[in-house]
Amino acid sequence: MTLSRRQLLQGVGAGVAAGVLGTVGSASASDTSRVFVHPDGGLLGGLLDVVESVGGTTVLEYDNFDFVVAEVPSNRLDDLLSAPGIASIEDDDETGIPDGWSPSLLDVLLPPDRTDCSTHPEQRASWGHERIGADAVESDGTGVDIGILDTGIQTDHCSVSVAGGRNFTAAGMPGDYEDRHGHGTHVAGVAGAVDNDLGVVGTAPNANLYAVKVLDDDGQGRYSELIAGIDWCVEHDVELISMSLGGEAESDALAKAIETAHSAGHLLLSAAGNEGNPGNGSCDAETMSYPATHEDVLAVAAMNEDDTLASYSSVGAAVDLLAPGTNIVSSVTDNRYAEASGTSMACPFVTGVAALVWERHEGDGPGPNEAVRRTLTETAEPVLGSCEEGHGLVDARAALDANGVAEDDAVENEPATGSESGVTGGGWLQAAFEWVTDVITAILEWFRGLFG
Structure with missing residues (x-):
């Protein structure tokens, strides 16, 4: 819910409309609301003082975004909104992993001693890895940073190397980005499990994976924490921002964060959601979660091994690409391996291919997000023949071939000499x-x- 100051003034008395805040009333913790507070004109100025004047507490500020998160007595929200310098306030809504994620441990990949990497089974690629052609390319994502915005990543897993990270949830210290849920480690393995002949291998096995913990150990979080993760990626020049999560409501604050990161050259990707579809190729169905529906986010739907749309996959006009999502083998916590399904698994396949293409571009850091996005969408393989797949199935071989051909053409078209x-x-x-x-x-x- 977002309220603008103008909307408030239509229904309040002259005293509040004039900015008369009155005295701070008493309110218990259960009577407070957690909200984003947007300043008028984008200037933070004395925003913190205004929040305090209505008995509120600022709980989050950002390096790159001009709004704050505050805990405010629910009976003072109208007073806050009518205060000078406040443009709007909105709820800090919940986000989390898509519904229906239920991993199945694989006995065939269960090592006799999980702590001893030498006992782990030989490497086994998922069918999805092969279906998108990731097994047939030389690029490996070297030098490209991927932020896995999720439940964290197990830092000592034998198949996953973690370059760093940050915890933005209410539980644990900032440096504690360990995964105690399993979802984040599974997503990380799909995107970039190392090619070390053990367990599994990722789409971009030499990319730098960052564990940006924005969901707690139950797989739940808030938009404010997701925004903090995006903020951290922007601040640390993490090129790819992968989000296998979603919420029900749109958010002005999250939209601003996405647009800022996109403008700075980062590529943001998101799972479409697991809310299902009619299964009839209809273009009218809209079951996607947020932020997958944002135009600056590359949204990914999921398919089965037989090239059909997964029944659980959300669909909608904002879907950009299709990727394998059903029965995907990857890493999970406790140094194990599991098979799991969902658009959460489809998203990191596309993230990994994006890293492979990004590697071909000169220079380090954010920048070529639009070029990489065009390459992925223009080289996608039509599979379903309907709007449900967006541009089609992500194709690593075609994406890299197209990137290479473009470079060769540029050389061939130069005037000859001699x-x-x-x-x-x-x-x-x-x-x-x-x-x-x-x-x-x-x-x-x-x-x-x-x-x-």
Whole structure:
């Protein structure tokens, strides 16, 4: 819920409309609301003082976004909204992992001693890894940073290497980004499990994985914590921001964070959600979660091994790509491996391919997000033949081939050297034509001068 100051003034008395806040009333903790507070004109200024003046407490500020999160007595929200310098307030809504995620441990991949990596089984790629062609490319994501915004990542898993991270949930210290749920480690394995002949392998096995813990050990969180994770990725130049999560409500604050990160050159990706679909190719169904529906987010739906749309997968006009999502083998906590299904699994496949393409671009850090996004969508493989798949199934081989062809074409189209005319082969005809055109144009101009 978002309220603007103008909307409030339509229904309050003249005293509040004039900014008369009165005295702070007493309120118990259960009578407080956690809200985003947006300043008027985008200037934070004395925003913290205004929050305090109504008995509220600012609980979160951001490095790159011009709003704050505050706990405010519920009976003072109208007073806060009518205060000078306040443009709007909105609820800090909940987010979490998509419904229906239920991993099944694989006995065939269960090591006799989980703490001893030498006892782990030989590497086994999921069917999805092969279906998108990740097993047939040389690129491995070297030098590309991926932020896994999730429940954390197990930092000592034998198949996953964690470059760093941060905990933004209410539980634990900021440096405690360990995964005690399993979802984040499974997502991380799909995107970038290392190629070390053990357990599983990821789509971009040499990318740098960052455990950005925005969901608690129950897989739940708030938009404010998700925004904090995006803020951290922006501040630390983490190029790819992967979000296998979602909420029911749209959010102005989250939209601003996404747009800021996108403008700074980051590529944001999200699972479409697990709210299901009619299964009839309909373009009218809209079951996606937020932020997958935001235009600056690459939204991913899920398919089965037989190239059909997964029954659980959310669909909608905002779907960009399709990826494998059913019965995907990956890493989980306690140094184990499990099979799981969901758009949560589909999203990191696309994130991994994005890292492979990003690796081909010169320079480090954010920047080529739009170019990478175009490559992924323009090279996707049509599978369903309906709007439910967006542009189609993400294709690692085609994406990298297209990226390479573009670079080769740029070289081939450069003027050839080594001849007096600057052209060779069939290029002489084009050069002659241009010379004749120039002569005729010069003669016409001369005649115009004589008779003009």
